[in-house]
Amino acid sequence: MIYKKQDWRKDSRMAEEMFSVFPVVQQLHEMLFYLKQELALEEAKDLKLEIQTLYDLTYTLTIKAPKEILELDIEAHRNKINPVLIKVSDIYRSKYRKNGEGSRTKKKRPDYIGAHLANVDMKGQDLRGTFLIAANLTNSDLRRADFIGADLRDADLSGANLAGALFLTQSQIQLAKGDKTTVLPDYVERPQHWGS
Secondary structure: OOOOHHHHHHHHHHHHHHHHHHHHHHHHHHHHHHHHHHHOOHHHHHHHHHHHHHHHHHHHHHOOOHHHHHOOOHHHHHHHHHHHHHHHHHHHHHHHOOOOOOOOOOOOOOEOOOOEOOOOEOOOOEOOOOEOOOOEOOOOEOOOOEOOOOEOOOOEOOOOEOOOOEOOOHHHHHOOEOOOOOEOOOOOOOOHHHOO
């Protein structure tokens, strides 16, 4: 088949549009993942209608035409979802928060890059957006911690307990280190490179 010049340009524009749409749709699907996880939580039962409405709205955005997707204000949509994610996280983690620890404060997130946090009790911690790059988290208790946007590249989770961790994605786990004794939430698969 011989392409005419205009066919080649049309295909090139379509490919360019597809590559531009992909990151937006990826962000929308990440939001769907977080909202779906919240829908399954008993602690979110009083907010289920609000969460379901946001889930349905987000889903309808993913099936729009590419041109419409590119015109979306993704930041404005994220700002609609974030308050409910934060609210549910606070409720979900409250059982494990230490006395006097507030829900979320305006202070800067701690930087745990390369930190030695082995055997540390971090149950119910708000690790949202935290840099845990190459941190040693071996045998740490991370149950019910909020991991939304946390950077776990090369973090060592060997023997760590992440049961019930909130907003932990498969891609975050794939970038971390772990072993057969690492306890993962049931919605995350153990990476093959961790061994059996």
